[in-house]
Each structure stands twice: as C-alpha cells, then as structure tokens.
Amino acid sequence: MFLLKRSVKRKPDLQWALGDRQFFACGACHILAYAFLGKYPASGFGAVWIKPAAGYTGNHVVATDGDIAFDYHGFSRWRHLLEHTTRKAERLMPGWSCTLVPLPPEALTSEARSKETEGLWLRGPEQYLHDALPHARAFLDRFEPPEGAQGLSSRKYRHGVNQR
Template identity: 55%
Template sequence: MFRLKPGIKSDPVKRWNLPERIFFACGACHILAYAFLEAYPDRNFRAVWIRPEEGFTGNHVFVTNGETAFDFHGYRCERALVAHHWTKGRLWWPGWDGTLVPLPEDVLISEAKSKTYDGLWLREPGQFLHDAMPRAQAFLARFGPPPAN
C-alpha cells in the first residue's frame, strides 16, 4: 500500500509516469488483476476487492487461488497480503477496516459494471493516459506463471 501526494492521481501524466509498482498499487491494481486472469485462466485464481469500510480509503484488488495471491508485490501468501493491507490501513488511518469482496473478471475492465458495486469505481484500461493493459501485461511477465500449490 502506498500513499500518493495530493494531485498525482488526478493528473494523467504524473499518474502514468509513476514507477510500475506504485502505478499498479495506486489505481491500476484491477488492470493488473485482469491481465493475470487473462494470462492464466486455468489456474483457478479469482479477483478479490479489499473494500474499506465507509469513510475510509485504501481500496485494492488482487487475485488469489485461496492460498497464493498476486498483486503489485508479486506472488505471496494470501494471508500475508491481507494482513499487510490491514496493518498499513490501521497505521495510516486509526480504526481502518475492510471487507474482502469477490469480483467477476469482467468488472475489472468496465467502469459501468464496477459502479454496480457500492463504493467501487474502476477505470477502464483506455481511461489512463495510455492503454494500461500492455503495461500490466509487461509487468506481469516479470514474475512468470504462478507457482504450483
């Protein structure tokens, strides 16, 4: 989890020019999740949204098969990813809490479908300064396929 300086997410050029990990941690995690699911459709992974409780920020989308998770950090134990997110959230915002919400794959790249979930509003790949999907695919390629459980 990263916290950006004010104004970066609203500036398409500054947002696009963020380092890869920060770009995929701060507003494009769902694009990375979609790229993963598209690349490894037979690995039994699904998308999960960390939905902050009302009044808090700290949304995040990752993929998991129930044991192994993948996000901007790469591969790690799902429990560790979730614990890290909760620890950071509570460090920065006392009282922070959230819920894990499974998301269908098509929601990850559809602004309209994402808005059908209370509190969710995802940008489509083409709504960034440039198409974010090739960037997500290139970032994903650095990690290789998911490990066998």
C-alpha cells in the same frame, strides 16, 4: 501500501510516470488483476476487492485462489498480504478494517460494469494516459508463471520472491 497525493492521481501524465509498483498499487491494481486472470485462466484464481470500511481509504484489487495472491508485490500468501495491508493501513488510519468482495473479471476493465458493485468505481484500461493493459501484461511477464494445473499452492511465497 502507497498513498498518492490527489494532485498526482488527477493528472494522467503524473500517474502514468509513476514506477510500476506505485502505478499498480495506486489506481491500476484492477488492471493488473485482469491481466493475471487473462494470462492464467485455469489457475483457479479470481479477483477480490479489499474494500475499506466506510470513511477509510485503501481500496485494492488482487487476484487470489484463497491461498496465494498476486498484486504489485508479486506473489504472496493471501493471509500475509491481508495482514500486511491491514497493518500498513492501521498505521495511517487507526481503526481501519475491510471487507472482501469477489469481483467478476468483466468489472475490472469496464467503468460501467464496475459500478454494478455497490461502492466500486474502476476505470477501464483505456481511461489512463495510455492503455494500461499492455503495461500490466509487461509487468506480469517479470514473474515466473504459476506452477501446476491448479495454481501455486505448492510453492512458498512471500512478497515478490519469484520475480525474474
């Protein structure tokens, strides 16, 4: 988990200049999830919003099939990613908890469609300094593709272990 100063998130040039992991952890995670779903449509993955309880921060969107997840860490076990996220958030914000909200792919790249989900407000890829979708696709290309017709469940994943 990365936390940015508000001044960085509000300045497009500073946000765009972040390292890839920070960029996709702090405001563009949904674009990365969308790129993943587009590249591997038959993998059995869907987008899930890790929605913090009221009064807390730490929104995050990942692609997951319920066993494996993909986000700025790379591939990891979904259960481990949730435990990791919770542990990091609780260090900074005692009492942190979340709910998991499945999202339709079209909500990931449309501000208007994202607002159809209560409490969600995502920027489209064109709302960054430069189009964030090619950036997400290039980041995704660093990782080995999913194995098998239905995804990744036969592999042992930890954060980023299959990065090229």
